[in-house]
Amino acid sequence: MGWFEKLKGWYYKFAAWLECAAPLPDLFLRLWVADAFFRAGLVKIANMDSTIYLFENEYHVPLLPPDFAAYLGTGVELVVPVLLVLGLFGRISAGFMFVYNIVAVVSYPDLWPNGFWTDLFGDGFKDHKVWGLMLLVTFLRGPGKFSLDYLALKFIPKLRPSR
Numbered sequence: 001m002g003w004f005e006k007l008k009g010w011y012y013k014f015a016a017w018l019e020c021a022a023p024l025p026d027l028f029l030r031l032w033v034a035d036a037f038f039r040a041g042l043v044k045i046a047n048m049d050s051t052i053y054l055f056e057n058e059y060h061v062p063l064l065p066p067d068f069a070a071y072l073g074t075g076v077e078l079v080v081p082v083l084l085v086l087g088l089f090g091r092i093s094a095g096f097m098f099v100y101n102i103v104a105v106v107s108y109p110d111l112w113p114n115g116f117w118t119d120l121f122g123d124g125f126k127d128h129k130v131w132g133l134m135l136l137v138t139f140l141r142g143p144g145k146f147s148l149d150y151l152a153l154k155f156i157p158k159l160r161p162s163r
Helices: 003-021 023-046 048-057 066-086 090-107 116-121 126-141 148-155
Strands: none
Touching (some): 003 023, 023 048, 023 066, 023 126, 048 066, 090 126
16 A cells, blocks of 8 residues: 555545534534624613613614614524524524624624725624624534434434435
């Protein structure tokens, strides 16, 4: 066996090990982004009068009355992150939070003082960009093996998509 075959064998062993480790980053992404949004929900619910004030005067949520947007935003930030942590309806939850994250950025101009398009590709709203990428990964890949979705698909065969 030549050196190339040995190198190829090591590579495939390493790749198999990485594949076994893949559920951990999937879980980590879900936990990280869920923590960020859940904490924001806790801050909002701690003083709803202040939250409503912010939605009336600072946040400019399109199409929704400020009171409704305040309660809806707080509810979303307290419920959907729990679904993400559990990996329950993982892709739907991640997709929903991805859109919610975009609405949050668009609704709060203080996040992009240099202009939305400048900050879109610059240094503005870094946290939201990172959270958006994390949510997009979960949306595209699914919540991974450490999730209730995975268990449901494994133990309830009728839920498996047909090919």
